[in-house]
Amino acid sequence: MSDLTCPSRHRQLTLSPLQQRVWLLAGLLLIAIIANLCLGAVDLTLTQVWQGLSAEGEQYFTVHEYRLPRIALAIGVGAMLATAGVLVQGVIRNPLASPDILGVSQGAGLAAVSLMTLWPHASIQLLPWAALAGGFSAAVLLWLVCGSKAPPIRMALTGVALAALYSSTIDFLLLTRPLDINNALLWLTGSLWGRGWQQLYTLLPWLILLPAALWLSHRLNLMGLGDDSATCLGVRAPRVRLLALALAVGLTSAAVSLCGPISFLGLVSPHLARQLVGGRHQRLLPVAMLVGAVLLLIADLVARIIHPPIELPAGIMTALIGAPYFLWLLLKLR
Amino acid sequence: MIFSRFVSSPRPTALSLNTSCFTGLQRRLAAALALMALTLLGSLPAQALTVTDARGSFTIDHVPQRVVALENSFVDALAAVRVSPVGVADDNQPERLLPEVREATGPWQSVGTRSQPSLEMIAALKPDLIIADTSRHAGVYNELRKIAPTLMLQSRRETYADNLKSAAIIGEVVGKKAEMQARLQHHQALMASYARQLPQGKVVQFAVARENTLYLHTPDSYAGGVIQSLGLKVPSVSATDQQESRQISLEQMLAINPDYLVVGTYAGNSIVQQWQTEPLWQALTAVQNNHVYTVDGNAWVRSLGILAAEHMGADLVRIFTQP
Numbered sequence: 127m128s129d130l131t132c133p134s135r136h137r138q139l140t141l142s143p144l145q146q147r148v149w150l151l152a153g154l155l156l157i158a159i160i161a162n163l164c165l166g167a168v169d170l171t172l173t174q175v176w177q178g179l180s181a182e183g184e185q186y187f188t189v190h191e192y193r194l195p196r197i198a199l200a201i202g203v204g205a206m207l208a209t210a211g212v213l214v215q216g217v218i219r220n221p222l223a224s225p226d227i228l229g230v231s232q233g234a235g236l237a238a239v240s241l242m243t244l245w246p247h248a249s250i251q252l253l254p255w256a257a258l259a260g261g262f263s264a265a266v267l268l269w270l271v272c273g274s275k276a277p278p279i280r281m282a283l284t285g286v287a288l289a290a291l292y293s294s295t296i297d298f299l300l301l302t303r304p305l306d307i308n309n310a311l312l313w314l315t316g317s318l319w320g321r322g323w324q325q326l327y328t329l330l331p332w333l334i335l336l337p338a339a340l341w342l343s344h345r346l347n348l349m350g351l352g353d354d355s356a357t358c359l360g361v362r363a364p365r366v367r368l369l370a371l372a373l374a375v376g377l378t379s380a381a382v383s384l385c386g387p388i389s390f391l392g393l394v395s396p397h398l399a400r401q402l403v404g405g406r407h408q409r410l411l412p413v414a415m416l417v418g419a420v421l422l423l424i425a426d427l428v429a430r431i432i433h434p435p436i437e438l439p440a441g442i443m444t445a446l447i448g449a450p451y452f453l454w455l456l457l458k459l460r
Numbered sequence: 461m462i463f464s465r466f467v468s469s470p471r472p473t474a475l476s477l478n479t480s481c482f483t484g485l486q487r488r489l490a491a492a493l494a495l496m497a498l499t500l501l502g503s504l505p506a507q508a509l510t511v512t513d514a515r516g517s518f519t520i521d522h523v524p525q526r527v528v529a530l531e532n533s534f535v536d537a538l539a540a541v542r543v544s545p546v547g548v549a550d551d552n553q554p555e556r557l558l559p560e561v562r563e564a565t566g567p568w569q570s571v572g573t574r575s576q577p578s579l580e581m582i583a584a585l586k587p588d589l590i591i592a593d594t595s596r597h598a599g600v601y602n603e604l605r606k607i608a609p610t611l612m613l614q615s616r617r618e619t620y621a622d623n624l625k626s627a628a629i630i631g632e633v634v635g636k637k638a639e640m641q642a643r644l645q646h647h648q649a650l651m652a653s654y655a656r657q658l659p660q661g662k663v664v665q666f667a668v669a670r671e672n673t674l675y676l677h678t679p680d681s682y683a684g685g686v687i688q689s690l691g692l693k694v695p696s697v698s699a700t701d702q703q704e705s706r707q708i709s710l711e712q713m714l715a716i717n718p719d720y721l722v723v724g725t726y727a728g729n730s731i732v733q734q735w736q737t738e739p740l741w742q743a744l745t746a747v748q749n750n751h752v753y754t755v756d757g758n759a760w761v762r763s764l765g766i767l768a769a770e771h772m773g774a775d776l777v778r779i780f781t782q783p
Contacts, residue, residue: 152511166578166580167572167578167580167581167584168580168583168584185583187579187580187583187606187607188580188583188584191603191606192579192580192583192603193580246595250598250599253599304707305463305617305703305704305705308575309575309594309595309596310573312576317576319576320576320599320600320603322602322603324602349633430578433571434572434578434581435551435552435571435572435578435581436551436552436572436573436578437573437575437576437577437578439576
């Protein structure tokens with residue numbers, strides 16, 4: 127008798143399993159942020175963290191100048207790389223696609239390594255701009271070679287071939303100039319070390335691409351049905367493909383120029399997000415951003431606490447998480 | 461305030477010069493107070509000191525008590541004037557630094573790797589001077605500057621002469637200019653005495669052997685500079701470009717054919733062990749005359765500095781004077 131009187135309220139109080147998972151993920155993000163603020167080479171209590179946020183606090187440098195911008199940058203870069211992964215997978219319609227197949231990370235890497243080995247005395251401030259230019263040039267080259275009307279598979283194969291070309295040029299540069307190899311190899315691993323407020327301000331304008339990707343959600347859903355079905359349903363497939371890939375290129379170039387090519391985020395985050403919320407881009411994109419942010423935060427945390435005061439590059443940790451997951455995925459697909 | 465009494469003390473009048481007015485105790489007390497005043501004056505903050513570093517000019521207005529050094533050559537310079545750094549970027553392997561350096565400085569807190577030192581660990585040590593390497597840490601200069609005044613010097617791939625200049629700058633910045641100058645003079649005298657014990661003009665080639673590669677150090681390298689300063693000759697590898705360190709093969713070694721070959725090794729296998737089985741190895745002059753010697757790679761390559769150069773000189777004297 128009693129539940130006849132308030133059935134609707136009862137329905138609103140319980141969350142669907144999907145919503146539960148998203149809230150859990152958001153909780154995990156919060157925990158990761160707090161853990162990153164407290165733990166490191168120097169462990170701080172929550173009160174010390176709170177005091178460290180003000181300029182007179184004892185831990186001001188560690189909390190405000192070192193960890194806080196690094197956390198914000200990790201969230202931004204993780205979200206950007208994950209979104210780029212979702213966009214590329216949506217366009218290429220292949221679950222094993224990642225932004226790397228566009229050759230953008232390798233192009234950015236080539237530009238950065240060229241700057242470091244051929245002009246070792248150039249200012250370090252030029253490095254992110256060189257990497258950005260390299261990433262965009264690689265994308266333009268892909269577009270010129272492929273044409274904008276190419277089918278996705280052709281674009282993927284051309285991208286992989288160009289990426290291999292850039293990687294081998296990087297190897298050539300490193301082999302012929304072994305003395306400058308240190309800085310170059312460190313940059314190529316991808317790391318959040320030494321990145322502060324300045325890098326965060328450089329990243330901020332690029333965050334506008336994230337809502338732009340969300341705006342494409344409905345059209346990306348339709349693209350998943352195939353080019354012909356999508357065209358019948360009112361989507362201009364080549365234009366959407368170009369737009370989605372342009373967004374992916376912008377997001378990846380910006381992320382790589384600031385932190386170096388961090389591996390596996392663009393591949394693993396869309397997969398994990400799909401496991402959690404399914405394939406509709408209106409849900410997939412935000413959740414993938416959350417997953418990317420959480421993964422990079424956890425990777426950076428582990429890199430900093432595994433053997434203090436040694437700080438490993440975060441790119442190594444994402445590879446340690448990503449590679450086994452990738453293998454498990456391949457085994458599952460068989 | 462206390463010394464103003466003595467700075468502006470009244471001129472001695474006929475009355476005050478009458479020493480019988482002052483008892484022995486009062487005179488001793490006056491002397492003690494004068495001494496205290498002088499020491500206080502001496503420890504007042506000195507005028508701002510300006511030196512030229514790799515970024516241009518560097519100014520510091522106090523004598524640093526807590527120094528963090530981010531490269532081995534800086535620790536060597538600090539050890540030369542017996543200053544103890546509170547933190548060193550030692551890759552978590554303090555045994556890589558020379559024993560004489562470690563003994564002079566005492567223990568320190570590691571701040572991580574040289575290429576990516578932990579900035580929060582450096583901040584936790586509350587330093588008042590950081591010495592960093594331009595080739596590795598230029599990107600984080602702004603962050604380091606927020607922790608403490610940062611002196612940027614060249615360390616990686618520095619030549620012997622430049623390294624002595626950097627040591628002089630470090631000595632001046634830590635407030636031990638006179639001690640550093642004296643130490644440098646002692647160093648010159650020691651190296652000159654080593655040079656007298658070595659046969660002049662002999663061709664000595666220093667190379668670093670790893671498991672699969674052999675890297676020659678050319679006349680432009682640090683080791684090459686030290687060898688040359690001792691009156692020996694280092695063969696030049698290429699007419700066109702002299703990178704300080706160059707990988708070579710056995711045939712190229714034969715083309716250079718030095719009189720003496722000094723091989724720096726690290727723990728583990730070295731390629732020289734492989735080469736010793738090759739017939740070409742026996743064609744080398746150094747091998748035929750039994751002039752191939754092994755030294756510690758850590759001391760000859762990774763350590764740059766006054767103590768390191770003296771260690772290298774002692775090694776060479778040992779090599780040339782042994783029967």
